[in-house]
Amino acid sequence: MSMRVRKLIGTVVMLVFIITYALFAMAVAEGRITEAPKLVQTVAYVVLGLIWIVPMMPLVRWMAKPDKPHSYER
Template sequence: MPQRLRKLIGTVLLLLLVVFWALSAMALAQGRVTELGWFLQLVCYVLLGALWVVPGGLLIWWMERPDKRA
């Protein structure tokens, strides 16, 4: 698959990931996190805000791979 096509697909997937992650994090935070103590709330909010970077980074790594030479 050419890099240009991977970048197009990856961009769409990255946007979908961010939207899905944000909506899921909001639903989780409103339902469960508000019942925790302040320190656990802080930990949850930091994790929910930062963990999307792992799948996003893997997706970007896949997008940036060079084309295979024939």
């Protein structure tokens, strides 16, 4: 699979994941977090804002993987 195709697939997967995760994070943030102390709210919002990066790292690495040279290329 060429890098161009991997980037296209990865971009679509990333957009779907981020939209889904944003809805999940908003639902969590509207729950009990609003009743928590300010420090707990701050930590929760920071974690919710950054945790989506963890599952995206393997996808980004896969997208950036260089193409394998063809057998006719030297």
